[in-house]
Amino acid sequence: MSIKPVCLxxxxTVGIIAPAGSPRRDALARGVNFLEGRGxxxxxxxxxxxxxxxxAGTDEERLEDLHSMFRDKEIKAIFCARGGxxxxxxxxxIDYELLRSNPKIFWxxxxxxxxxxxxxxxxEMVTFHGPMIASDFGREKVHSETEDTFLQVFGAAPAIYTKEQLLLESIVEGSAAGSLTGGNLTLITSTLGTKFEIETDGRIxxxxxxxxxxxxxxxxxNQLYMAGKLEKASAIIVGDFHNCIPDSEPSFSVEEVVSHYLHLAGKPAIKGLKIGHCTPNIAIPLGSKAFMDTSRKVVFVESGTTMN
Known part of the structure; x- marks a missing residue:
C-alpha cells in the first residue's frame, strides 16, 4: 500500500520549487496569491x-531545493512552479530515504x-499530478474547476468523475481496479530501460x-506496447492530448492512433478526463487506488491524503 501524506x-506552510524550468515572476506571484488566498x-x-x-538552476541547485523542502519540518507540501x-x-x-522518511504532498x-x-x-508514496503554481494557478484567469481541484489537499475524501461532469467516452469496454500511475506520455516513455521504469502491472x-x-x-x-506496459495494465485512462495534430497530410488523427494501441492492448479504456495541458486541469493522486467502469462511464479515485 502506498504511503499517503497528511492533508493540509x-x-x-508550503514550499514552491522549480525542478525543471524557471517560472515567469509575474505568473509565480499570482500563483503565490492563489495559495495565500487559501490560507x-x-x-x-x-x-x-x-x-x-x-x-531553473544547475542540477545541484534544483536538487538542493527539493531536498531542503522535504528536510524542512515546517513545510507540509511541495508544489512545482512549472514544467519544462x-x-x-x-x-x-535524489535521497529517496529522505523523502520516504518525510512524506509530504508533492504536486x-x-x-x-x-x-x-x-x-x-x-x-511507494502518493504524489499529485496537478496544476502548476505559476503556469496554471498563475494565469490571469483560472478556470473554476481548476481552482476547485486544489481543495482535495485539505481533506481525505474520494473523487468520483462521471460522464455528466466530463463527457467520458468508452474506448475499450470493461471495468477494472488498481492504483493509478502514469502522466505525460513522453516522460513515461523516457523511463523505459532506467531504474525508474514505470510499473503498470495490475495498475490503472x-x-x-x-x-x-x-x-x-x-x-x-508502440514502444510502451512492445515493452508490455499497455497489456499489463489493468485499465487505461486517456487524459488531454493538447494540440497533438499533424503538420502534414496524409496522417492519422491522434484519436485514431490512441484507439489503435488501446484496442491492441485489449484492456478497459476510457477518455474524456480533463487532466493534463488543458483547461480545466483536474488533479489526481498517483499511487491511490482507483476504479473505472466504461459501461457506467465513471472513474472513482481514493483520496491521496490522510487526516492528521
Missing amino acids: KKGD LNIKLGRYVHSEHGYL YGTARIASM GYSDITFLHLAIMKQC LFIEEINEEPRAVDRML
Missing part, C-alpha cells in the same frame, strides 16, 4: 528564479512526471500529452 490545513503560508525555493540554460525540461536529470541524485505535472514515477518506484495507467504529432504519439505508444 489553513495556516500550514497557506509560502516559502520559495532558494533557486526557484535561477536560470541555467532552459533549467530537465527534471529527469536530478532523479538519480506538479508535465515534465514533473519523471519525479512522480521515480518517487513511486523508490518510495493514465496518459496525457501536448504538442506531439500523431506519428510521435504512435512511436511512443
